[in-house]
Amino acid sequence: MFRKKGKLLAYLVMTALVLILAGCGEQAPGTSTGQEKVNLTGSGSSFVYPLLNQQIEEYRKQNSAITINYQSTGSGAGIKQVSEQTIDFGATDGPMTEDQLKAAKGGKILHIPLTLGAVAVTYNEPNLPKDLKIDPKVLADIFLGKITKWNDPKIAADNPDVSLPDSTITVAHRSDGSGTTYIFSDYLSRISSEWSSKVGKGTSLSWPAGLGGKGNAGVAGVIQQTTGSIGYLELAYAVQNNLPYARIKNKEGNWVAPSLQSTSAAAANATIPDDMRVSIVNAPGTDAYPIAGFAWALIYQDQTDKAKGTALVNFLNWAIHDGQALAEGLHYAKLPANLISREEELLKSITFQGQSLLK
Amino acid sequence: MSKQYKLTASLGDQILRLLTLSMAIGVLVLMVWMGWQMFDTARPSIQRFGLGFITSRVWDPVKEQFGALPFIYGTLVTSFLALLLAAPIGLGVAIFLNEMAESRFRAVVGFLVEMLAAIPSVVYGLWGIFVLAPWLKTTVEPGLAKWLGFIPLFQGTPVGFGMLAGGLILAVMILPTIAAISREVMAAVPNMQREAALALGATKWEMIRVAVLPYAKSGIMGGIMLGLGRALGETMAVTMVIGNRPDILASLFAPAYSMAAVIANEFTEATYDLYLSALVEIGLILFGITLVLNFFARLLVWSVGRGPKGGSIV
Numbered sequence: 267m268f269r270k271k272g273k274l275l276a277y278l279v280m281t282a283l284v285l286i287l288a289g290c291g292e293q294a295p296g297t298s299t300g301q302e303k304v305n306l307t308g309s310g311s312s313f314v315y316p317l318l319n320q321q322i323e324e325y326r327k328q329n330s331a332i333t334i335n336y337q338s339t340g341s342g343a344g345i346k347q348v349s350e351q352t353i354d355f356g357a358t359d360g361p362m363t364e365d366q367l368k369a370a371k372g373g374k375i376l377h378i379p380l381t382l383g384a385v386a387v388t389y390n391e392p393n394l395p396k397d398l399k400i401d402p403k404v405l406a407d408i409f410l411g412k413i414t415k416w417n418d419p420k421i422a423a424d425n426p427d428v429s430l431p432d433s434t435i436t437v438a439h440r441s442d443g444s445g446t447t448y449i450f451s452d453y454l455s456r457i458s459s460e461w462s463s464k465v466g467k468g469t470s471l472s473w474p475a476g477l478g479g480k481g482n483a484g485v486a487g488v489i490q491q492t493t494g495s496i497g498y499l500e501l502a503y504a505v506q507n508n509l510p511y512a513r514i515k516n517k518e519g520n521w522v523a524p525s526l527q528s529t530s531a532a533a534a535n536a537t538i539p540d541d542m543r544v545s546i547v548n549a550p551g552t553d554a555y556p557i558a559g560f561a562w563a564l565i566y567q568d569q570t571d572k573a574k575g576t577a578l579v580n581f582l583n584w585a586i587h588d589g590q591a592l593a594e595g596l597h598y599a600k601l602p603a604n605l606i607s608r609e610e611e612l613l614k615s616i617t618f619q620g621q622s623l624l625k
Numbered sequence: 626m627s628k629q630y631k632l633t634a635s636l637g638d639q640i641l642r643l644l645t646l647s648m649a650i651g652v653l654v655l656m657v658w659m660g661w662q663m664f665d666t667a668r669p670s671i672q673r674f675g676l677g678f679i680t681s682r683v684w685d686p687v688k689e690q691f692g693a694l695p696f697i698y699g700t701l702v703t704s705f706l707a708l709l710l711a712a713p714i715g716l717g718v719a720i721f722l723n724e725m726a727e728s729r730f731r732a733v734v735g736f737l738v739e740m741l742a743a744i745p746s747v748v749y750g751l752w753g754i755f756v757l758a759p760w761l762k763t764t765v766e767p768g769l770a771k772w773l774g775f776i777p778l779f780q781g782t783p784v785g786f787g788m789l790a791g792g793l794i795l796a797v798m799i800l801p802t803i804a805a806i807s808r809e810v811m812a813a814v815p816n817m818q819r820e821a822a823l824a825l826g827a828t829k830w831e832m833i834r835v836a837v838l839p840y841a842k843s844g845i846m847g848g849i850m851l852g853l854g855r856a857l858g859e860t861m862a863v864t865m866v867i868g869n870r871p872d873i874l875a876s877l878f879a880p881a882y883s884m885a886a887v888i889a890n891e892f893t894e895a896t897y898d899l900y901l902s903a904l905v906e907i908g909l910i911l912f913g914i915t916l917v918l919n920f921f922a923r924l925l926v927w928s929v930g931r932g933p934k935g936g937s938i939v
Contacts, residue, residue, distance in 0.1 A: 343893050442890040468687040469686075472687065487755070491754060491762075
């Protein structure tokens with residue numbers, strides 16, 4: 267009996283202690299920094315995840331009161347969740363369509379470019395040089411399944427110095443829905459009317475030819491294991507794995523290899539509308555790499571929670587300015603300077619009860 | 626005193642009964658609810674495509690055309706291929722371990738076979754990409770094409786990634802299930818059965834055939850069906866080696882696609898409702914196929930179990 271009582275007492279004391287401690291814990295940051303704790307949640311594009319995650323960590327070091335939780339659920343899920351208002355912000359690497367924007371429950375959604383991605387065309391054929399020249403029309407024909415041999419005269423025409431092997435071309439593509447596929451098919455639709463009418467652009471396609479691999483790793487696996495294969499990968503992935511990638515003829519007629527600089531160049535010379543929803547494939551500019559695209563943050567113009575809205579806008583403003591310093595280390599292209607000032611204007615238009623949140 | 630004891634015991638029993646009953650009903654409710662939810666989400670696709678969804682071979686998210694036939698085909702072919710390979714091998718492993726191996730050897734090999742079941746499927750997938758597919762492409766498929774090329778199943782260019790790779794990897798994955806369950810049920814065969822057979826002058830094989838297998842057959846069948854269930858639903862390893870191409874081709878070398886794989890691949894980027902709905906409908910069909918196959922498996926186990934020879938265990 268005595269022992270039981272002792273136990274009960276111990277429980278009571280413990281519970282009281284825990285409660286007191288918890289109380290202290292909650293009070294501490296409020297009193298010490300004078301800032302309210304804010305928790306933001308976001309989800310979407312897996313393409314920007316490594317960069318965004320690094321930016322979030324870095325930002326948290328400077329603003330300990332703000333916790334941001336970003337999940338890489340895929341752009342489609344990001345768009346869906348931001349429309350349903352189950353998250354504070356989304357991220358996508360294909361812009362929302364008019365219908366999707368209309369369906370959003372919290373009013374107008376803004377697209378804020380976070381970074382740029384490029385898609386590299388990579389191949390595995392031991393007899394080919396590391397920087398084969400591929401004409402856009404030829405690229406489309408290969409992925410349409412119309413050019414099936416590496417020594418096809420159309421490939422040879424642009425590579426007179428290379429002795430092309432008589433091997434069969436195996437096309438490899440992403441099988442999972444992905445922004446990389448979106449950018450790549452957006453490009454092929456732009457330069458080939460046949461691709462545009464037969465296949466079109468999207469995160470998943472009905473591919474006329476080839477094998478599907480899951481994720482960048484899956485496509486790279488298929489390419490590495492299949493001699494004579496050709497496929498497309500996120501530039502960062504191709505660089506990190508030291509894969510050869512083709513030079514593509516851009517709009518000005520120059521052969522351009524994908525790089526962080528040539529990707530930024532594509533965005534710098536493209537005509538970008540005020541809502542930022544734009545495709546920058548086949549962009550003008552002598553150095554512009556033609557297969558590139560933006561990744562955007564999705565945020566409601568009219569915020570319903572002042573603390574959250576302020577934190578979010580401040581974070582995004584930081585991400586497009588100081589946060590860009592993290593980009594190149596992670597193989598992301600920097601946003602061009604002329605775009606950043608316009609993005610800032612866009613962020614200033616985000617309001618809570620009519621008041622701009624970005625000071 | 627004894628009366629009081631009985632009363633409390635039955636009260637406890639009643640509580641236990643209620644508790645376990647609610648758990649059992651909970652599972653049932655969960656299943657019906659899941660089925661309903663899936664049906665509800667799939668409704669736009671069901672209304673739009675009707676039965677054509679099952680017979681159509683077109684899967685084009687850009688043009689909003691969806692048909693499930695290539696996925697159904699890929700799932701069924703790879704699963705049955707896996708079963709065809711894994712069932713005899715699994716049974717052989719079980720017979721050897723149970724009836725022939727020394728006890729120490731039995732413990733080690735038995736443990737290792739069961740370890741196969743513990744390997745995560747993504748690891749199988751990686752092995753598939755880097756070992757199995759290249760080996761199939763350079764060695765197995767050219768060989769099959771050379772010797773058995775007159776059968777359409779073994780025609781076409783060797784690619785490595787395709788239905789053969791999918792079926793093989795599934796076979797390895799379901800092997801431990803079949804082997805372990807077959808072993809369990811064989812171990813449960815009373816030794817008197819074996820002794821009786823041996824006493825009548827049977828050889829080892831005759832003893833296994835006459836005394837062990839008939840006794841254990843319904844359990845073995847159950848193990849095979851469990852394996853089939855796993856093969857039908859397996860996603861990661863299959864998608865990594867099957868080539869992910871929604872096509873229906875006779876050759877086992879050809880790339881294909883499976884139902885579970887397309888759901889996992891395209892679900893996160895399904896950007897409009899009809900697309901999502903079509904993917905959920907594929908899930909619903911997979912759910913249906915699994916239920917139907919399980920039903921037939923039960924029927925099979927039941928009818929085999931009632932056969933004239935031997936007794937039933939499961």
